[in-house]
Amino acid sequence: MKIIKFGGSSVANPDNIRKVFAIIQDKLKQQEVAVVFSAFGGVTESLLTIARLAREGDQAYRDMLQTLEEKHLDMVRQLIAVQNQSTVMTFVKVRFNELEDLFHGIFLIKENSARTLDYVVSFGERLSTFILAEAFAAKGLKTQFLDARDVIRTNDRFGQARVDFEVTNQLIKDYFLQHDGIKIITGFIASTVKGETTTLGRSGSDYTAAIFAGALGADDLEIWTDVSGVLTSDPKLVYTAFTIPQLSYNEAMELSHFGAKVIFPATMQPAMKKSIPIYIKNTFEPANPGTMINGEVTSGALIKGISSMSNISIVTVQGAALLDGTAGSRVFKALSEAKVNIVLISQASSEHSICLAIKTAEAYLAKEVVEKEFFYEIKSGEMDEVYLMHGFSTIAVVGENMKQNPGASGRMFRALGRNNINVAAIAQGSSELNISAVIPQADLQKALNALHEAFFLSENKVLHVFLVGVGLIGKALIKMIANQQMKLRDSSELDIQIHGLANSRYMAFHEDGFDLKNPYELSESDENMDLEKFIKTMEEMNFSNSVFVDCTASQTVSDAYSRILEAKVAIVTPNKKANSGSMEEYGYLRKLAKKRGVKFLYETNVAAGLPVINTLQDLMLSGDRVIRIEAVLSGSMNFIFSELEKGDPFSEVVRVAKEKGFTEPDPRDDLSGMDVARKILILGREAEQTLEFDDITIQSMVPEDCQDAASVDEFFEKLKTHDIEFSDLLKAAEAKGEKLRFMATLENGKAKVGLNSLPNEHPFSSLSGSDNMILLTTERYLDRPMIIRGPGAGADVTAAGVFADVIRIGNYTRE
Ligand SMILES: Nc1ncnc2c1ncn2[C@@H]1O[C@H](COP(=O)(O)OP(=O)(O)O)[C@@H](O)[C@H]1O
């Protein structure tokens, strides 16, 4: 004998039901089965809402009831041929007439007790199961509709009744002996000895199925739902969750107790007692093996799954009175008598306070009953008033292997801490089957994903990128990530996803990550760019391992860095603005990044993708000291002064440089030396020197009268009048066998930027085109300085440098 249960999601509509019937028919080919059904998806919830509206005197309950009746009649029409419909139609209508009377009564007396509500919701399973039994019988199979109230006896704890197994098991066995046909059984509902309707707790149909399996000594029990088994985490919150092939009864119980809704915790007891295996299967993917739950404890992964529960409040009971040995038990007794469920308990060894996680809906009742119990102690000041805090979730990592293998709690709290998630309370069962924590509800999804990554995907780190500035560099970066995505996944176990994109006008987001193979083009159909909103959305998406990539040259964007780092989001940028501002800001950003445990990387601030900043940082970290930095840091200036040697006039060379795209649109931005000054400022700071921009001596290459030229054309006209001066400079250098190079120097804490005449043997003299070159003279590299040379500008090399920084973040965040 096999017991199969189909949940509300499996019977939510006629299409699903046809799949369910196919599964049952398939099973029947192999062995005898009995089937347990829940109410049609969403019906229990609707009945509870209608009852609430009626109690509140809201007439809207009538329309909702009508809609619900229509839904059931429609099921009959769609599942059963017209000629066989009448009995079922009558059954449905009679039940809805009764419901109408019932709700009218609630409407009049404005009361719906737990007893009434149990009766109300029982209609869900009674209606669905009767309709399904008739529809199945119409296929020519002998069926037997069984209202479980006839065989499951419980106490009168309405809403969450306890089963009297002795009586129930006998009644079930007798019923099965006395009745033929395939039993089609209502889940969830039962009755007291007096015949009052009770329920087994929300989602209790799984339990019904287990009760039947236990009573009949079934070979196995199958729970069919809308997911392929118990997953490592709720797939609605963790997209990378995957099916756990096998769980022990204890592990399954623990996961479900802490919120894995896929199976009802109590289900395990009757099955466990008789060692009946439970299979969790997917109605919409029947071939998937799903999860098997049995008595075995398998070795392997440190934990099996992570579950969570929302709408939790923290109830703190505190005061000297608790030091008295009996006070703790008084707290729990008071709560138990009031039927308040405690999700988690945490008590410091001082025993001075107890912290309880309780569903918010029950928290006020908890406060009330505990304060009543300790009325005199509170009055005398031996105990504080019970303190409530709302807006929390519990999160639990579960697995029997934690017993033998230490390290689970370290990994759990490291992952939470790294993602800036505050832990309000912690508990670890003495069985070491679970470690649970209470965290702010707003951080739940982030926490689940961070833990999931830390425990299951540590080989595959996911980085969530938010890219501002989809210009030349930004576009090149997206292309590079797209080309490398597979390789990074396979060889570096790094998964990079882009969730936010913005240019100066528009912005767009993608929860699952943009498809990089077909790059997304921002357009007017997207939202207008609003940096505040961009950052807010990034914060709300609340991913673990988020990286903000700034490929703009904007001061406004760099002004937001502190806020971004504060939110524990890493930053990667070629934008020099933040690092070339005040020394105070430079220091602050570094301190903040360190404090928040995230990286701020900007290798491309200087010389594009050339490894200058990383090299400097490594030298400093390893104890070297910089004596001198000499550098050609402007590709455009180098192009201009090396081209000048060919004999063309200065203004003409500058014009060609502009036409080739080597200069800024207004070449004065390069000729002024300001950009080079910013770069040497940053290098100086990386060399641990305290430098402000104003400390730098800058020799501008823009003649004074050209500075005020209103347009670029006018500038070129005026520049012509200075061609002679530049050719004289060149001639003077050549006469000495030297070359002109525009360079930056830092020595003895002084930085300067300007044109130098250098001997032919100087490394800079060999530089041509738009290359950059940096000479680092340090205590270790004293006789022969370290030379870094290569293309120092261009979208591709800069994007490559940004990409390398992003990958570096992936490696930093790895455990
Ligand atoms: N660890 C988990 N594994 C699988 N599903 C989970 C888990 N945690 C929560 N769930 C949720 O449980 C749902 C199935 O439970 P439920 O809706 O009660 O199903 P049914 O209607 O079949 O009884 C899934 O759709 C899923 O969102």
Ligand SMILES: N[C@@H](CC(=O)OP(=O)(O)O)C(=O)O
């Ligand atoms: N219908 C009941 C019982 C149940 O178990 O439903 P489901 O199998 O859809 O979770 C409820 O919603 O609580």
